[in-house]
Amino acid sequence: MNYLSDEELMNLIESVEHEDMIQAPPDLIGNVLEIVDNEITDNTDDKKDNANSSDKKNIRDESELSNQKTYEERVTEYRRYTFRVVLAMAASLAICILSQVTDIRQHLPDRQEAVTEYKTRQEVIEENKTIYQKVKEAGLFEISENMED
Amino acid sequence: MQTYQNLVFSICLKMTGDYFVSEDIAQETFISAYKHFEDFDGNNEKAWICRIATNKCIDYLKSSARRIIPETEDKFMEQGDLRSEPLSLYLNKEVMEVFGEGCNTLPEQYRKVAVEHFIKGKTAKVIADEMGLNLKTVQTRIYRARQMLQKSMKTEVNA
Structure with missing residues (x-):
């Protein structure tokens, strides 16, 4: 089934016009006009939407451009940032060095020294015994018993 | 459009033999003519619109022939022959x-x-x-x- 040739088409038109013409449905034109009208409205709406979106884009672009900094401003900002980083590094180095220097100046005892600083258990017992003897010899226990009575 | 609506509808009805299909194709014809009016060379308006209509009818007939699923291989061969047959017109x-x-x-x-x-x-x-x-x-x-x-x-x- 191929498309009609020009001759076949003209014969068909002629035969329909002369013998077999039928009235079209009454709402044919109305439906076509309605569809075309809707398409035109849709296209107009699409164009409006596109125009609105391009306007918004332009506004956004302009704001982006205004937000863009000049070369000099960006260089200055970079220098400030570099200075802050260097300063932070110098400060951390200074803290490390100072802590080392104070360690050297202040004598911190090593473990053996630290251990020998504390009294052993036996020494504490002996010391307590000595104090007890002294108190006993002085008669302080008897005085306290009399006071309780 | 008013001039050719009866002619276009009659051609569609002659080719498809279905009132509602002809109505749809006639509508599509006028919509297509409206959309592609720039392509019209300005020579023969009637032939141009009727050409759109007949082409759409043949496309419809081809697609409707494809939609019919043959039950057997013999019927498939018959269907293939039918497709290659010249267009049959209705009264x-x-x-x-x-x-x-x-x-x-x-x-x-x-x-x-x-x-x-x-x-x-x-x-x-x-x-x-x-x-x-x-x-x-x-x-x-x-x-x-x-x-x-x-x-x-x-x-x-x-x-």
Whole structure:
């Protein structure tokens, strides 16, 4: 089934016009006009939407451009940032060095020294015994018993 | 469009033999003509519009032939032969007679509206005025009558 040739088409038109013409449905034109009208409205709406979106884009672009900094401003900002980083590094180095220097100046005892600083258990017992003897010899226990009575 | 609507619809009906399919194709023809009016060389308007209509009808016939699933291999071969056959044309008056019979089989409330609208070509407003009915009621009846007729036509074709 191929498309009609020009001759076949003209014969068909002629035969329909002369013998077999039928009235079209009454709402044919109305439906076509309605569809075309809707398409035109849709296209107009699409164009409006596109125009609105391009306007918004332009506004956004302009704001982006205004937000863009000049070369000099960006260089200055970079220098400030570099200075802050260097300063932070110098400060951390200074803290490390100072802590080392104070360690050297202040004598911190090593473990053996630290251990020998504390009294052993036996020494504490002996010391307590000595104090007890002294108190006993002085008669302080008897005085306290009399006071309780 | 008003000049060629009867011609285009008649050609479609002659080629497809289906009232509602012809209506759809005629609508598509005018919409397509509107969309591609820039391509028109300005020589023969009637032939140009009728060319669009016939091409759309042939596309429809090809696609509807593809939609029929052959049951056996022999039928598949027959179908292939049918596709290569020259176009068979219907007689519009016969088609409309069958369509009118279809309208007369509709239930009472839809029958008169269908005949007045589809056969006599009256608009819903004219029918509403003549019958003293609400326009919406007539439009609804036309819509339902169309649905019933489409269904009955399909059943007849399948049978």
